[in-house]
Structure formats: C-alpha cells, structure tokens
Amino acid sequence: GAGVSQSPSNKVTEKGKDVELRCDPISGHTALYWYRQSLGQGLEFLIYFQGNSAPDKSGLPSDRFSAERTGGSVSTLTIQRTQQEDSAVYLCASTATGAQGYTFGSGTRLTVV
Amino acid sequence: KNEVEQSPQNLTAQEGEFITINCSYSVGISALHWLQQHPGGGIVSLFMLSSGKKKHGRLIATINIQEKHSSLHITASHPRDSAVYICAVMEYGNKLVFGAGTILRVKS
Numbered sequence: 200g201a202g203v204s205q206s207p208s209n210k211v212t213e214k215g216k217d218v219e220l221r222c223d224p225i226s227g228h229t230a231l232y233w234y235r236q237s238l239g240q241g242l243e244f245l246i247y248f249q250g251n252s253a254p255d256k257s258g259l260p261s262d263r264f265s266a267e268r269t270g271g272s273v274s275t276l277t278i279q280r281t282q283q284e285d286s287a288v289y290l291c292a293s294t295a296t297g298a299q300g301y302t303f304g305s306g307t308r309l310t311v312v
Numbered sequence: 313k314n315e316v317e318q319s320p321q322n323l324t325a326q327e328g329e330f331i332t333i334n335c336s337y338s339v340g341i342s343a344l345h346w347l348q349q350h351p352g353g354g355i356v357s358l359f360m361l362s363s364g365k366k367k368h369g370r371l372i373a374t375i376n377i378q379e380k381h382s383s384l385h386i387t388a389s390h391p392r393d394s395a396v397y398i399c400a401v402m403e404y405g406n407k408l409v410f411g412a413g414t415i416l417r418v419k420s
Contacts, residue, residue: 232407242398244407258407290355300345300357301408
C-alpha cells in the first residue's frame with residue numbers, strides 16, 4: 200500500500216481481555232517495528248522484525264505481549280490479559296533496507312477499562 | 313538521566329521567527345532521527361542523520377557526532393509548523409531511543 204496501515208484505529212477493551220493489533224507495512228519494506236506511546240510519556244520500543252531473522256523482542260514489557268510477522272509482511276501485536284497500564288497508542292513503523300527514515304502508521308489507541 | 317535529552321520542552325514562537333530545537337544524547341549511535349507529530353496525528357520522519365547537515369525546505373538538521381548533539385532549525389516559522397518534534401537515536405542495534413519531545417506552538 201501507499202503507507203503503513205494499522206487497525207483498528209481505536210480499541211476499548213475490558214481489563215483481562217486479550218487484544219490483537221494489526222500492522223500492514225509498506226510493500227517491500229523488510230524492517231517492521233512496534234512502538235508505544237503512553238499518555239504523558241515518550242515513545243518506547245517494543246519489538247523489531249527484519250526479514251527472516253529472529254525478532255528483537257527486548258522491548259516487550261512482559262510475557263503478556265507477543266508479536267508475529269507472517270510471510271514477512273503483516274504483523275500482529277497481541278496483548279493477553281490486558282491491564283490498565285497497557286493503555287497507550289501503539290505505533291507501527293516500517294523501513295526498507297538502507298532507507299533514509301521510517302514510515303509510521305497512524306497508530307492504534309488502546310484503552311483498557 | 314535519559315539517554316536522549318531535548319530542549320526546550322515547550323517553545324512558543326511568533327510567525328516568521330527562526331526556531332532551534334536541541335537534542336543531546338549519551339550513547340554511541342549509528343544514526344539520529346528527527347520526527348514530527350501533529351496533535352491527534354501520526355508521526356512523520358523528517359530527517360535521518362549520521363553526520364553533517366541536511367536541509368529540506370525550511371527545515372535544517374545538523375549533527376555533531378563528537379559532541380553527541382543535534383539541532384533542528386525551522387526558518388520563517390509558520391503556524392502549521394506547530395507540532396511535537398521528537399529526537400530519536402538509533403543505537404548500534406535496531407531500535408530507536410526517543411527523547412521526550414519538544415512541543416512547538418507558532419502563533420500568527
């Protein structure tokens with residue numbers, strides 16, 4: 200597609216439920232990143248996928264968080280047993296190898312009530 | 313101490329003024345990014361720098377690797393420049409570490 204597409208744009212869920220957030224990167228971009236921005240805080244890295252290599256999961260805050268990237272394209276971030284502190288905007292970005300800069304999606308605003 | 317420090321945190325300018333936002337970092341990096349985030353909007357990548365200076369329209373970004381410092385300049389500022397400007401560094405690895413952002417408001 201023309202840009203990085205994320206869905207849903209907004210998600211309200213009850214505490215304890217599982218949620219799935221989707222990212223569709225720019226076609227041909229080999230690198231895909233998930234970040235989150237909590238209210239009043241800066242952006243933080245969650246996970247990075249590069250081609251067929253093992254993902255860098257060093258930013259995932261707990262084992263309730265997982266992500267996969269199928270076929271080197273679409274990625275899904277799953278949060279199990281959501282907690283209120285998971286409320287944030289979850290941003291996906293992709294880049295081509297050697298590209299000058301990232302392309303960010305518009306984010307998914309997750310609210311856990 | 314945060315790895316990436318931005319200043320100022322908030323900046324209000326009059327239309328037409330020259331604006332500078334500063335970024336200092338404390339780790340070795342492979343590249344530095346300047347990002348722009350409009351209220352309620354997504355994030356746009358403005359520049360990626362590993363040395364020297366880049367210019368795009370009214371925006372100029374510079375980096376001094378030895379001093380671990382970068383600046384973003386906006387010439388002839390305009391109200392549409394109002395946004396949050398975020399400095400982010402890519403450490404020797406694959407992830408970005410972000411500054412807290414500078415909230416810029418340009419008044420007409």
